[in-house]
Amino acid sequence: MTKEVEAVHEQAAEYSRKDYTDPPPAPLIDFEELTKWSLYRAVIADFIATLLFLYITVLIVIGYNIKPMLKPASVCGGVGLLGIAWAFGGMIFVLVYCTAGISGGHINPAVTFGLFLARKVSLIRAVLYMVAQCLGAICGVGFVKAFQSAYYNRYGGGVNVMAPGHTKGVGLAAEIIGTFVLVYVVFSATDPKRSARDSHVPVLAPLPIGFAVFMVHLATIPITGTGINPARSFGAAVIFNGDKAWDEHWIFWVGPFIGAFIAAVYHQYILRAGAIKALGSFRSNA
Template structure:
């Protein structure tokens, strides 16, 4: 009798109450013939364009307003809210179409986690970078004099900080963001915590908000290579290009670390624990 009970309990423990999607293929040429694929690329382009347009105008507007009086303007808190709030809005709008990446680092991390194919990842990143450039171009067109005078919202290593410090800030900041993306979209978490409704764009937007509060004084906060590239291309000054590598190397390392931590440590640890339970039973 006890063996039967033990067998039933083991079976109940082994049964999943969620379904992991299959790993994305490395090369999926069939995607290229689907309208949904091209629609997703367009969504990433437009979302990144809107993201840069709003946030860059917020940055240069604050710098202009606070030039004579530091108490004027939205302040660093307002800038952080602009970035976090726009990510919340745009991820909410595009999650069902493209997944709402809006960031090459997020796309790279999800590619390493086998959530998207290589072809999709490459075209997403191209669309994001082009969208960022166009978004910054629109911001410059609307406020050309302010754009040039206030630095174009370009990411630069701030005075008093070494390059290693800036790189570390970008790595850790992107780790927080990409780790949040993995956690917020984890099917296992959604099943386990189904009694607590979690809107995935909300924690992702808050992650962007919190990271900006921490790293604006250091690098102006990149954690998004497309954002940094778009501002550098349109502003096109030496300092923005000189520090550009920090805003690519840091986010890509941070995204890779977050993907490894979530996929191969947190998720793998649960599988090992389940295997140990079965062997003991």
């Protein structure tokens, strides 16, 4: 009887063991990281990825704005808002797929901020990523202006501004919710717990992330033109440099950062019970 009880306890202990491994939290500040080539390689990868992302997507936005001004016989209908949403989502899917193994494929300061709050990246890496993303965005939009100089300023330069009929409060809320969706999907798609327990269902992490970007664009293009990426909005605003773009630019930083903060707290401290684990660790040490 005793052996049976012991066997049951051993079996219960075996089932209670975690079948996944959470990576250790990244240090807040790691100066040794500055001596590693892997950091600079990752920064370069995010710079190039953001450059390509802005170059392709802003070209598509300008092409869409040019379409109504041309004769119907000279165009084939244009991509439309649905095509713009597919372009943003598709480019994120492709670029995250290419760079995930090098930099994590952030391509977005809001994503980097959310992952920093969750201790997935150090402060040094997060700051360098954000700088690289903003510089990449400026260069990407700069190439668009260089190649489409006849149309760039005339058709808005791909700048994020509030659509007529919507207040800044509505735009801020749209950016918060849209970024929450994106960053929440990033956390879920890269969760080691999900990867271990759903291994029988092969999930390519860049795919749901790209679809999240696509769906958010469908919902918020009519409101803000869809930012959810401060680097994307910043790069376009710097190159276009219009008064209205700068007047409303704060929305495209404050909204995404608030949305990323809420997503990080929700995933790490509610879904993953980080607060309960921290409390249990505190009590065990008391």
